[in-house]
Amino acid sequence: MTTEEKAGQVLLPFFTGKDVEAHAATIERLHLAGSIIMGDNVPRDPQGRVDAAGMAAINQRLAQATVADGDPWPGMIAVDQEGGLVVRLGTPLTEWPAPMSYGAAGNEGLTREAGQGLAGELVPLGFNTDFAPDTDVTMGPKDPTIGARAMSADPAAVAVHGVAFSQGMLAAGVLPVVKHFPGHGSVTADSHLSLPVQPAGVEELRGRDWKPFQAAIAAGTPMVMTGHIAVPALEPGVPASLSAPTYAALRGLGFKGVAVTDALNMGAVAKQYPSGSAAVMALQAGADLLLMPADVSQAHAAIVGAVKSGSLPPERLDEAARRVATMMVWQGRRGPAAGIPAGSSAAVSARVSASAVTVVSGPCTGPLVPGAVRVAGGGPGDRERFEAAAARAGLALGSGPLVNLIGFGGRPAGGDIEVALDAPWPLQGSPAPVRLALYGRTDAAFDALAAVLAGKATAPGKLPAAVGSVPAGTGCA
Template sequence: MSRRRQTGLIAIAAALVLGACSTGGEGVPGASADATGGGAEQEAHQVDIEAVLDGMSTEQRVGQLLMPTVPGTTAEEAAPLVEQYHLGGVIYFPENLADAEQIAEMSSGLQEAGRAASAGAPLLLGVDQEQGLVARLGSIVTEFPDAMAIGATGSTDDAATLGRITGTELRALGINTDFVPVGDVNVNPDNPVIGIRSFGADPEAVSAMVAAEVGAFRQAGVATSVKHFPGHGDTATDSHTGLPVIETGRADWEATDLPPFRAAIEAGTDMVMVGHLSMPALDDSGDPATLSEPIVTGVLREELGFEGVVVTDALNMEAVRESHGDGEVAVRALEAGVDLLLMPPDLDLAYNALLTAVEEERISSERLEESVRRVLELKARLGLFPEQAAESGADAPAEIRSQESLAAAQGVADRSVTLLRNDEVDGAPVLPAAEGATVHVSGSGAETLAAALGESGVEVVTEGPAGADLAVVGTNGARGDAEQRAAVAALVDTGTPVVAVAVGTPYDVAALPGIAGYLATYSGQEVSLRAAARVITGEVAPSGRLPVAVPAGDGPEFAIGDGLGY
């Protein structure tokens, strides 16, 4: 049977139905599975993908490869772009997101516009909801700590909990695509763009977390897009502002960066996001991976056997705009093997550049069909076609931020807190704080941390640290911030025992001499600050373990797996 007819008729269950991308190739066994949200059995429906594809004009096919931002908080404001360019998808940002009811209504209206504009094809409605630092929905949904905090728990169940709850809430809002998980292995403490967005520095541990999260999102009926292939964890350059060059050799890349992406593919990730970074070991042209045929087609497609949707990182980032104009970037990405173009900075320019490339046969009709078919297959696996699934209804927002979900997120945060220093003061460890102790709080997250400490039973004083039993200071990147280090040193000079709470990466501990205690939360989320307070007061015993190594600075070196308890 031909590839065209094999994929022409896809049977999937209605509602929250997903199927793993078929994979093959060396070291990546072929896999295909269906999962229904909540495990519910649904009547199977069929979508004739080839009939949908054959019913599309060239303009509609080109539009299916575009996923830009849109204006406004209503379908009426955003629909004109969907209709004019026959969009394949839309990515939401905070300016589109007011509350649960509004999002559900906008999503439903946009789906109607998308089907009308694109021969019945629905929209991918996506968002960057990694949780923690990158969480576009904020407190509209249940908030979890960052990925590195999940890594510190050492529990794939916690990764799955995040994926299950986040995915279920997104789907209730009509959002069917989340650009997660981060598969980057953060081996560079100076990484300016990944850091706590990564599960850690151990490839095996990161791989396990990535696979667990992918599986949980699949169960919830939300597409995942592991990122940023071929790996953004060993860079000191932010690809939003410049092109990172990863000097890792092929063997080291295969040992460190590749495993989480392989694990995501094996777990059935629907998409792989290609990063704007140059890796000479895989392609010595100097092009970013986004525009690299050797990386996208050669490595990702042919070597790893990935047959799902390949999506670019945001095309408005400077790293991919340094060598080519925005229209040319869109064409070159498709030539490289990419299927979906995320956030082109000039939608009209990208759309017309692709149309011209097709008309001039720079991009063949077969190549265009290949990518459109993959996008349509993904939409069918998600159960988005009208003959497959009911959309989120008026009752959907009631599923958001349940007490059970909020408690689950707090439990994850509690388990992530890592105690790395606990020196003795007057013959006893500084933590947990003695009952009735007075505590002065300052630094990053101080207001939330102080409120949480007060709720946990200590007296928070505001007149200054000198008269307090304990000085708690939040840090965030103090390793590279002289002002923060000076503030901590001033606290130490008062003679009050100082406990630092790192709400970002944990590397600060080696740059803060004189402190008596050090906790890492790996996140500035309210649940993480509350978890730190619970550990400080002894309500919760610290159980987190370092998911990264901390190089020596003015203090000791720490290894992956380090952590103290009570």
């Protein structure tokens, strides 16, 4: 490969809007590794649902562009589809609850089934890579970014469920990406906006944040994403994604796959390292794949220029391009994945929510409401979904105990029963006698909640993180 081709092989760009032909031309001109699809690229019908045939056609065109050079390996067609808050593709694909549901349910086999179901529905649309699962360990209320995207606050639980979800994805034919090394769940700033600082020393990180990554590496994960987090114990003031000691630490855990940066257009990097410099720094540090540079043409030119000037050793670019190509050769040799129709994993999603719903305080058996219920709180659409689920469970609406829904970033507001729809810790300040954690706002999650309220089902979940003085592991037996 020429230097220009190698430089393209380590870049995974985004594009804005629906101009697929222009993006395909850029992929061909710069020999790019593939593309990531963001929300504004997704074609939708008049009802706002994903146009599956249109999405498949877009991805097919982009995949064609990646092999225009005659490369014998497929291009990477990627998406961010974690479930919960982080999804680019909605209905008719199955809606999934927040990943913290897996930690609450505590069922490794169910987590694997969910990973396979979520990924399996991406395959007919042309995706072969998904930037999931998130294997960060959340520290609880002071974690502003990850929250219920984390499977648990317990490193051992995140390790088990992260591996299970990844294995399910691989079984479906989709490459998983564990993220965000060296750990984004235990910092107090959001790297989309600014550079968080991780104050922990290396031994503390090994005992907490790195455990899920160590488990994923031992299980053969193909890709690990580095986050835009400064770790003074490794390299003060430099985002991990651009830090050679961070990549050395990752390789020190035994990782031999593709190290991919978090999106290089995020605030933590783009403000400090503009005009292609972040791409070169990441490669110099040890990254293999550079995700979403703010301007992919600038990044490509900067890499080629750095090789020609000698500031980027050609051997480093060779190593990075070879790792990416090797992974995609392996992906291609696995053969075409069968895929499953959009929406066909709805029953698995429902089982996840039914297994996760947790009693934080209140009775474990019998109806929690006397046949009728009122509802308040929540975000757009939450009350409507709750009311529909309550009606399906045979509960009358408009009288009886008040159920207050707490959405993402919400606060307790009183009521007879308070329900956290996302992370459970907002329940900490609630005076309600009954407090429940749901970890999701899908129709199936509200059905699970309504079944518990009506006494038609028990709540088998266990808290995956402490809620004030209520310890992790609390729940009904």
